[in-house]
Amino acid sequence: MAPPEGARRPCPVPRWRRRPRSVIAGEAEPSGSPPDRRLAPAAPRPPLRSHGNGRGAGAAVGPRRCRGMEPAGAPPQGCAPAREAEEPPGSPALPDEEPQGGQPAGSSPEEALAAGRERCRSRRGTGPQGPPGRAARGRGRRTPGRRGGEEGVRAGRRPRVTVDSSKAKTSLEALKISLRQLRWREFPFGRRLPCDIYWHGVSFHDNDIFSGQVNKFPGMTEMVRKITLSRAVRTMQDLFPLEYNFYPRSWILPEEFPLFVDEVRVMKDSDPSWKPTFIVKPDGGCQGDGIYLIKDPSDIRLTGNIQSRPAVVQEYICKPLLVDKLKFDIRLYVLLKSLEPLEIYIAKDGLSRFCTEPYQEPTLKNLHQVFMHLTNYSLNIHSGNFIHSDNANTGSKRTFSSILCRLSSRGADVKKLWSDIISLVIKTIIALTPELKVYYQSDIPAGKPGPTCFQILGFDILLMKNLKPMLLEVNANPSMRIEHEQELSPGVFENVPSPVDEEVKVAVIRDTLRLVDPQKKKRKDIQCQTLDLVSEAKEEVLEAGQEQDGGRGPEPGLPSLCLKQVFPKYAKQFSHLRLVDRVAALFIRFLGVKGTTKLGPTGFRTFIRNCKLSNSNFSMAAVDILYIDITRRWNSMGMEHRESGMCLQAFVEAFFCLAQKKYKSLPLHEQVASLIEFCEDHLAALDEKRVRRSAAVPGQAEGLHLTPAPHPPLLHRTATAGKCTDYRSHRY
Ligand code: ADP
Numbered sequence: 001m002a003p004p005e006g007a008r009r010p011c012p013v014p015r016w017r018r019r020p021r022s023v024i025a026g027e028a029e030p031s032g033s034p035p036d037r038r039l040a041p042a043a044p045r046p047p048l049r050s051h052g053n054g055r056g057a058g059a060a061v062g063p064r065r066c067r068g069m070e071p072a073g074a075p076p077q078g079c080a081p082a083r084e085a086e087e088p089p090g091s092p093a094l095p096d097e098e099p100q101g102g103q104p105a106g107s108s109p110e111e112a113l114a115a116g117r118e119r120c121r122s123r124r125g126t127g128p129q130g131p132p133g134r135a136a137r138g139r140g141r142r143t144p145g146r147r148g149g150e151e152g153v154r155a156g157r158r159p160r161v162t163v164d165s166s167k168a169k170t171s172l173e174a175l176k177i178s179l180r181q182l183r184w185r186e187f188p189f190g191r192r193l194p195c196d197i198y199w200h201g202v203s204f205h206d207n208d209i210f211s212g213q214v215n216k217f218p219g220m221t222e223m224v225r226k227i228t229l230s231r232a233v234r235t236m237q238d239l240f241p242l243e244y245n246f247y248p249r250s251w252i253l254p255e256e257f258p259l260f261v262d263e264v265r266v267m268k269d270s271d272p273s274w275k276p277t278f279i280v281k282p283d284g285g286c287q288g289d290g291i292y293l294i295k296d297p298s299d300i301r302l303t304g305n306i307q308s309r310p311a312v313v314q315e316y317i318c319k320p321l322l323v324d325k326l327k328f329d330i331r332l333y334v335l336l337k338s339l340e341p342l343e344i345y346i347a348k349d350g351l352s353r354f355c356t357e358p359y360q361e362p363t364l365k366n367l368h369q370v371f372m373h374l375t376n377y378s379l380n381i382h383s384g385n386f387i388h389s390d391n392a393n394t395g396s397k398r399t400f401s402s403i404l405c406r407l408s409s410r411g412a413d414v415k416k417l418w419s420d421i422i423s424l425v426i427k428t429i430i431a432l433t434p435e436l437k438v439y440y441q442s443d444i445p446a447g448k449p450g451p452t453c454f455q456i457l458g459f460d461i462l463l464m465k466n467l468k469p470m471l472l473e474v475n476a477n478p479s480m481r482i483e484h485e486q487e488l489s490p491g492v493f494e495n496v497p498s499p500v501d502e503e504v505k506v507a508v509i510r511d512t513l514r515l516v517d518p519q520k521k522k523r524k525d526i527q528c529q530t531l532d533l534v535s536e537a538k539e540e541v542l543e544a545g546q547e548q549d550g551g552r553g554p555e556p557g558l559p560s561l562c563l564k565q566v567f568p569k570y571a572k573q574f575s576h577l578r579l580v581d582r583v584a585a586l587f588i589r590f591l592g593v594k595g596t597t598k599l600g601p602t603g604f605r606t607f608i609r610n611c612k613l614s615n616s617n618f619s620m621a622a623v624d625i626l627y628i629d630i631t632r633r634w635n636s637m638g639m640e641h642r643e644s645g646m647c648l649q650a651f652v653e654a655f656f657c658l659a660q661k662k663y664k665s666l667p668l669h670e671q672v673a674s675l676i677e678f679c680e681d682h683l684a685a686l687d688e689k690r691v692r693r694s695a696a697v698p699g700q701a702e703g704l705h706l707t708p709a710p711h712p713p714l715l716h717r718t719a720t721a722g723k724c725t726d727y728r729s730h731r732y
Helices: 109-121 132-140 149-154 169-182 226-239 257-270 300-305 400-409 414-443 499-516 518-533 536-548 571-577 579-589 601-610 620-635 648-662 668-696
Strands: 162-167 185-187 197-200 250-253 278-282 292-294 311-315 326-338 343-347 351-354 397-399 455-463 469-475 483-489 492-497 563-567
Touching (some): 169 185, 169 499, 226 250, 226 414, 226 469, 226 648, 250 257, 278 300, 292 300, 326 400, 326 414, 343 414, 351 400, 397 400, 397 499, 414 455, 414 469, 414 571, 414 579, 414 648, 455 499, 579 648, 579 668, 620 648
Parallel strands (some): 162 185, 162 197
Antiparallel strands (some): 250 311, 278 311, 326 343, 326 351, 326 455, 351 397, 483 492
16 A cells, blocks of 8 residues: 655755754744745646656656546656655654654644634744743753653653654654654664553564554555445445435446446436546555546456456546635544544644646546546645745645635535534544454454554545535545655756644654553542542532543643544444454454464354354355355455455345345345344343353353354355345446
């Protein structure tokens, strides 16, 4: 997923010296400049870059990376990508810098708008708590590191949180600033002793970690690939079509090409005025890589590429909301703090990335114009029209709050927009969690030593003209760079600080760390133990106090959190959607040997037996056939085959089939909910029986093991195979 590290021309001045003090948050002109104070557009420049890659300067980005799509004007050729979408591997560690302050981003999600308004009105002054950067800077100058840990404890001070940043890659600079603001201890080259937190740049597996916390979940990178995400959302669309209409209609290629052709034909027949456009996105691509638009499934670019590169083809949103006549998308940062229990936070501010050519609805003539249709920063930075933003309200990359401010001044209902976005984020994560849990138990089996995980995700959202937010994609490694490339002279690029990026990203990292702070958890645990000793009445008082400050306590010198909890806060409204989560819990229970992600035939049979799903109408032979049929189909879909057996998605499909068989007349989600309850009841009864039985036999009271009973080999296929109705026929 991670794009290649772009070649850069080394700059004679060390990077840490190049940061002008005027852009240090807290000192800089932050977001308060009036909205009309736009930067003069950069003089059109050829998108050239010196590479030494054999192609010479002038290699193009657009066509090389987006076959078939060309920017208007001279097409650039073969240059290294600038980044916004994802974190590339292999970035060098940076030298220590002067500590810098971050910008608080509003004070509550609903207040993002207020924050934006504030920016519109006046330049930011010292906030109520003073500029965080300054406080952090003052403290950062001391060299107290040596007195952390035990020495700190002996001296009566709290030991400082330790963070291993040796694998942080391109998020290193923003991480360093955050750590200085928090006065935590950084270990840039790793540490012999365990650290409290490990900051990985790419994935959970960047390092072997057995304790503490890691900023990546196992399996997340796989889960947010275009095909996997589309499948996960599709499953939810099958169950709750209206609730999941924030994701454009998509087909997975190559296997769904015939379905794509058929469905488009049927829709065109039923509505001859429908003139759709489709966007084709290669699986695993990022930064606009290989993306192109087509008007018809018969387009040669599609038919010619189908077999060679798996992709998602998606309905193109033709009427996006425009600002300054330009299409833009939103990058929102979301913290998945915990999978079980599910905890989600959303950053109050995000980034808006702008196209650089005025938007026109797609026609055969403009279909190829990258700068008109694709909002990727990595593409548009190569347009002569790209404007580097020196404040939050202008240029080709702005804060989302500045857009909200603008929309609000036009009378838009931004409160509703925010609540739609929150709902989109929660629903998307609900679609992802079932499979994430399977990966989690496989990499960190319960009962074995292992770290806990959290992760910052980048949600890319497009607003339609009617302000409906649509999900474009989720990034497991959103870029946390706080600088951008600027061309000093033709072909010579330099990294310069980007105040807009710094304002948003440093706050997200710093506040993520504040939320996962292990010291706070320890203090909370100690408080809980103490509470056991005090009277019930006192306990209630203390708990009420904790509720009020979110259990966080005051943090002098730091701004209020830029991340707002949305789950479990709004859990009630979404609990009915968590059906696949419960199906995944059944799947995990029958996986048997810990550490696998696929269910064997014996596990599947045990599931059927224990849940009492087989009867005279559904024999064990039919069960075996169902298993073979569905497993074979899923395994032939070009997914990875390290393990044999039935993956979660295949199990979900089998489960839906069984639900349809058993509860014929209900809508699909009710069929599935009924079968889940049926299974859960049987398993609870079974567990109870076992507990009673083992309590009766001395020495066996502990350790409920679900050892599947030995079964005869799978029977041969019979005529009963494939008798399940395809639940997917409910799709449209
Ligand atoms: P990548 O990971 O390569 O950036 P995206 O799915 O984010 O792929 O798509 C790239 C860009 O294409 C988006 O930033 C957006 O501007 C545009 N885009 C993607 N999907 C759609 C769509 N369904 N309708 C309209 N524009 C889209």
